[in-house]
Amino acid sequence: MSPPIARISLSDLLASEPSACASALEACRTHGFFYLDLTATTIGSSLLSASERLLQISHQVFDHDLEYKTKHDLVKGVSLFGYKRAGTVKSTDPNLRPDTTEFFNIAKDHVHGVATSRSYPPEITENKELFQSFTKDAHEVGMLILSVLATQLNISPHSFTSKNIFSKPSGDHCRLTHKYAHVSDKHAIGLPSHTDFGSITILFNWLGGLQIQSHDPAKAGEWAYVQPVENCAIINLGDAMVTFTNGMLKSAKHRVVPAPGEQGEVDRFSVVYFVRPHNEAVMETCEEFRHLGEGGKVAGKFEPEGEGVLTAGEWMRQRAVQLGS
Numbered sequence: 001m002s003p004p005i006a007r008i009s010l011s012d013l014l015a016s017e018p019s020a021c022a023s024a025l026e027a028c029r030t031h032g033f034f035y036l037d038l039t040a041t042t043i044g045s046s047l048l049s050a051s052e053r054l055l056q057i058s059h060q061v062f063d064h065d066l067e068y069k070t071k072h073d074l075v076k077g078v079s080l081f082g083y084k085r086a087g088t089v090k091s092t093d094p095n096l097r098p099d100t101t102e103f104f105n106i107a108k109d110h111v112h113g114v115a116t117s118r119s120y121p122p123e124i125t126e127n128k129e130l131f132q133s134f135t136k137d138a139h140e141v142g143m144l145i146l147s148v149l150a151t152q153l154n155i156s157p158h159s160f161t162s163k164n165i166f167s168k169p170s171g172d173h174c175r176l177t178h179k180y181a182h183v184s185d186k187h188a189i190g191l192p193s194h195t196d197f198g199s200i201t202i203l204f205n206w207l208g209g210l211q212i213q214s215h216d217p218a219k220a221g222e223w224a225y226v227q228p229v230e231n232c233a234i235i236n237l238g239d240a241m242v243t244f245t246n247g248m249l250k251s252a253k254h255r256v257v258p259a260p261g262e263q264g265e266v267d268r269f270s271v272v273y274f275v276r277p278h279n280e281a282v283m284e285t286c287e288e289f290r291h292l293g294e295g296g297k298v299a300g301k302f303e304p305e306g307e308g309v310l311t312a313g314e315w316m317r318q319r320a321v322q323l324g325s
């Protein structure tokens, strides 16, 4: 079966290769998801090796008992950084199945000293340099993709990157996830259907289970697996890009289910970086897309409460209570 999303080479994007840049735009206008092949680039190799080391750290940190992990709990409705135990994500699953995934969310601002840090377990604090390089590289790849998309849309290449400045306080974070093996509760779901909140997500996983909704008209509404591909990250856009482009670019719904066959019987890990607009960025449609009218009202888009235009910081405070992504 052919993969449901395109595979685009980072090296081609770095070289502004026209067909790769056009494919990135096409992928973001349709699925909002694509594979990014990281081979043959310095930054890609460094991200791949960092993701492997973060996978090892995930094994260690999640192996502790719940009491150890919950000492570093995130505070629902206040901050999304820290530990989230399994079963606490707002459920959007039609059968209300509990999620079986625990997270550690590690703020970019905490590892780079942009904001005062919070408590994290020693497995995380003792590897600060790794978290620093991973977050910096992942953000840089995110900025490359955002500038490719802007250029392809014939707007200033800085239109999106200027809303995601690394050195400014933001909700950017690295997430380590662990889904328990699917043996105890056959009915459980890994992560219920959601869209990501920010601008762009860079995802590393090693086992199947991630699904997006099929874009094949014959299979409308059906879920399709996006399998891990060696040396590739999975890229997807979040709701902020839907707002900035008035729905021209998509943030696709996705979920994690137990992988089919033997893969479902083992623990599953993923390493994620979420690029989010910096806190003071204004969450409004860029001028160039205003003529699209109501096009921005697409399924899955986060609709904040309240009148007027909000900043990303205010958006995030509202979204924090949902604890999705």
Ligand SMILES: O=C(O)CCC(=O)C(=O)O
Residues within 6 Å of the ligand: 175, 177, 191, 196, 203, 205, 210, 254, 256, 269, 270, 272, 324, 325
């Ligand atoms: O683990 C995965 O493959 C996806 C994780 C995800 O969608 C999220 O953390 O928002």
Ligand SMILES: [Fe+2]
Residues within 6 Å of the ligand: 194, 195, 196, 254, 325
């Ligand atoms: Fe997600």
